[in-house]
Amino acid sequence: MHVLLNDEETMLADSVFGQAVELGATGTEALQHHDDRRLWQGLATSDVLSLGLSEDFGGFGTLTDAAIAAMALGRALAPVPYLGCAILPTQLLASTGGSLGLVDDLLSGARRVAVGIDPNTNELASESSARAIAWDCAGADAALVLDGDGSGRLVAVGLESLGQDLDLTRQSRRCALETRSLVVGLEDQTKGLTGSALTRWNALALAMVSADMAGVMDGALALAIEHVKTRHQFGVPIGTFQALQHLLAEQHVSLEGARATTLYAAWALDKRPEDAVSAAHTAKAYCSEHGKRLCEAVLQVHGGMGVTWECLAHVFLKRVLFDRAVLGDERHHLRAIAAMQRASGRKGDAGGL
Amino acid sequence: MDYDDSPQEANFRTNLRAWLEENRPEPPPPLWETAATHEYKTKWLSKLYDGGWVGLSWPVEYGGQGLSPLYEAILNEELGAAGVPNAASSVGFLGRAIVAYGTETQKREFLPPLLRGESSWCEGFSESEAGSDLASLRTFAEQRGDVYVLNGQKLWTGGAQFADRCLLLARTDRNVPKHQGITSFILRMDSPGVTVRPILQAWGGSRFCEVFFDNVEMPVEDRLGDEGKGWELATVVLAYERGPTELGIVATHRGELRRLSAGLLENDTAADEAFARAWIAVEACRLHLLESLTRRSMGEAPGPSSSVGKLLMIRAEQKIGTLELDSSDVKAITGEDRQASTRYVWARASSVYGGAEQIQKNIIAQRVLGLPRQ
Numbered sequence: 178m179h180v181l182l183n184d185e186e187t188m189l190a191d192s193v194f195g196q197a198v199e200l201g202a203t204g205t206e207a208l209q210h211h212d213d214r215r216l217w218q219g220l221a222t223s224d225v226l227s228l229g230l231s232e233d234f235g236g237f238g239t240l241t242d243a244a245i246a247a248m249a250l251g252r253a254l255a256p257v258p259y260l261g262c263a264i265l266p267t268q269l270l271a272s273t274g275g276s277l278g279l280v281d282d283l284l285s286g287a288r289r290v291a292v293g294i295d296p297n298t299n300e301l302a303s304e305s306s307a308r309a310i311a312w313d314c315a316g317a318d319a320a321l322v323l324d325g326d327g328s329g330r331l332v333a334v335g336l337e338s339l340g341q342d343l344d345l346t347r348q349s350r351r352c353a354l355e356t357r358s359l360v361v362g363l364e365d366q367t368k369g370l371t372g373s374a375l376t377r378w379n380a381l382a383l384a385m386v387s388a389d390m391a392g393v394m395d396g397a398l399a400l401a402i403e404h405v406k407t408r409h410q411f412g413v414p415i416g417t418f419q420a421l422q423h424l425l426a427e428q429h430v431s432l433e434g435a436r437a438t439t440l441y442a443a444w445a446l447d448k449r450p451e452d453a454v455s456a457a458h459t460a461k462a463y464c465s466e467h468g469k470r471l472c473e474a475v476l477q478v479h480g481g482m483g484v485t486w487e488c489l490a491h492v493f494l495k496r497v498l499f500d501r502a503v504l505g506d507e508r509h510h511l512r513a514i515a516a517m518q519r520a521s522g523r524k525g526d527a528g529g530l
Numbered sequence: 531m532d533y534d535d536s537p538q539e540a541n542f543r544t545n546l547r548a549w550l551e552e553n554r555p556e557p558p559p560p561l562w563e564t565a566a567t568h569e570y571k572t573k574w575l576s577k578l579y580d581g582g583w584v585g586l587s588w589p590v591e592y593g594g595q596g597l598s599p600l601y602e603a604i605l606n607e608e609l610g611a612a613g614v615p616n617a618a619s620s621v622g623f624l625g626r627a628i629v630a631y632g633t634e635t636q637k638r639e640f641l642p643p644l645l646r647g648e649s650s651w652c653e654g655f656s657e658s659e660a661g662s663d664l665a666s667l668r669t670f671a672e673q674r675g676d677v678y679v680l681n682g683q684k685l686w687t688g689g690a691q692f693a694d695r696c697l698l699l700a701r702t703d704r705n706v707p708k709h710q711g712i713t714s715f716i717l718r719m720d721s722p723g724v725t726v727r728p729i730l731q732a733w734g735g736s737r738f739c740e741v742f743f744d745n746v747e748m749p750v751e752d753r754l755g756d757e758g759k760g761w762e763l764a765t766v767v768l769a770y771e772r773g774p775t776e777l778g779i780v781a782t783h784r785g786e787l788r789r790l791s792a793g794l795l796e797n798d799t800a801a802d803e804a805f806a807r808a809w810i811a812v813e814a815c816r817l818h819l820l821e822s823l824t825r826r827s828m829g830e831a832p833g834p835s836s837s838v839g840k841l842l843m844i845r846a847e848q849k850i851g852t853l854e855l856d857s858s859d860v861k862a863i864t865g866e867d868r869q870a871s872t873r874y875v876w877a878r879a880s881s882v883y884g885g886a887e888q889i890q891k892n893i894i895a896q897r898v899l900g901l902p903r904q
Contacts (some may be wrong), residue, residue: 514810
């Protein structure tokens with residue numbers, strides 16, 4: 178047992194964070210007019226887009242690595258669709274056994290395709306869903322959803338604008354389920370996506386979105402700590418006030434809980450599949466609930482500054498709200514956990530993959 | 531990251547499970563039967579000792595096995611999962627003080643009986659005016675020749691009514707800053723002038739006591755460590771109070787949650803959410819503790835971040851306590867389900883003992899986050 182990042186994992190976290198800070202955007206003004214291609218290309222070149230994918234598809238490293246990279250990008254508020262246009266679609270394509278050419282294009286950064294989520298079921302959408310949203314789809318020209326014929330094959334559909342996204346760092350679009358996209362070549366889908374492959378992909382998606390939230394929480398809390406050390410009122414730094422110390426200590430505890438549940442969820446996908454689904458629900462419920470609370474507290478400690486457009490507090494908060502909404506908020510996952518425990522109490526089944 | 535047991539750890543776990551299968555004790559008496567609970571735990575501790583499961587991470591020369599603290603954690607995790615008491619907690623952290631500060635003679639005299647469960651120890655730290663502000667303690671030990679003469683009183687001394695030894699903190703110098711005037715002693719509880727008065731607590735049992743000292747004579751050789759080193763020793767003991775044993779508590783909580791999940795009804799979303807909030811709180815605590823244990827197994831001393839584990843534990847315990855209360859319907863209130871009401875009230879104490887929740891937050895704010903002191 179070694180429940181700590183090893184040296185390579187620590188280096189990965191530092192290098193992805195460093196890359197995001199160097200090539201990404203800081204400040205609200207820059208984020209709104211940001212061209213994300215340099216950072217995207219940088220992540221492709223350093224194989225960060227390929228993390229956790231099977232080597233047969235040109236992948237590299239583990240899903241734990243992918244989660245560590247996602248945390249670093251969340252912490253840096255990186256305005257790139259790492260999950261929506263790299264990890265989630267490539268993992269989905271790989272589980273059909275085909276479309277190597279498209280996977281290649283996605284990993285090299287040459288093109289971007291997103292995935293469609295049904296907001297009613299919080300699972301991968303199909304053409305027959307009432308509604309589907311492509312989350313985190315900046316730069317994508319299509320989204321993958323299940324064929325409406327029930328075969329478990331993937332099809333690509335077009336994207337339509339929904340409005341101005343709340344999150345300043347990511348985008349969402351409506352999937353035009355009635356129009357198949359002809360621009361995406363999906364070939365050799367030897368394996369239809371069965372129940373267990375979809376279950377695994379869903380758990381993977383939950384772990385990765387949780388990782389983004391854990392990273393956002395880390396970055397947001399660091400911002401607040403810096404602020405209370407430097408902002409003076411009544412002649413002293415406001416960080417000397419116990420009310421603020423306790424509020425921030427509480428948030429630090431939540432951050433540690435978020436990191437712990439998230440890293441385990443990612444690792445379970447790599448090494449302990451029988452526990453992966455439960456761990457994914459746990460991480461998504463934990464990070465959604467505590468991530469929102471933490472970012473609200475960060476906004477609060479900034480006082481009037483915290484509710485200005487210029488201060489990054491609302492950018493962290495909105496990114497967490499985006500992640501919280503993707504694939505279901507804490508209430509959805511809390512109920513899923515209770516349902517799994519009820520079922521395992523009856524059948525002695527742990528509810529794994 | 532690696533949450534899997536190493537081959538040695540896995541082997542240890544397998545052997546332990548097989549032993550537990552053979553040696554499972556009767557179910558424990560109800561929590562509020564304090565004396566019966568103590569007797570039960572003492573018996574269980576000596577059975578564990580005979581099985582070779584006590585003192586795993588202690589030095590070999592004092593009856594231990596010299597293993598990494600991860601083995602203590604596995605032991606406690608398996609004991610908790612098997613629903614049997616984790617009897618070795620005080621042995622772990624009080625013994626740690628003797629290992630770290632004791633003379634050779636003290637180690638040889640006190641450690642083996644502590645391990646075997648033949649000797650029962652209590653921790654005489656807190657006083658009525660020195661709880662969260664422990665360094666303000668006033669119990670005074672004055673050296674007169676080859677004895678120290680002890681006067682004062684302790685409060686919240688757990689298990690003092692059953693203990694034959696007390697790891698005691700007393701002031702030996704009133705003329706230096708408060709942290710520097712404290713010294714640690716090993717007090718023999720049968721010394722003339724020691725009076726123990728159990729405190730009946732809100733949950734109906736007496737886990738804690740008041741202890742009074744009236745001109746109690748302690749031989750100089752029962753001082754533990756140098757004069758003035760008591761505060762440093764207390765810091766070590768309090769940090770070790772958490773750690774491996776907490777994983778056992780978490781495993782017990784997982785068992786409780788499994789039991790409570792059986793009572794969840796279909797279509798009661800509010801109850802489902804309350805249950806799952808307790809579940810995720812327990813998981814966060816468990817997974818964070820594994821991280822702390824890994825750090826400890828690498829030789830890192832427990833530091834201020836152990837307060838994070840304590841706060842995660844408080845959150846988990848109090849959510850479970852409330853879940854017990856609410857899922858008993860009205861039975862906890864009417865007296866039909868005393869187990870549920872006891873567990874609930876006991877869980878409220880978790881944010882008080884071992885350093886109150888607010889003190890833990892001060893520690894995190896100032897020593898982990900680096901916020902300025904006033």
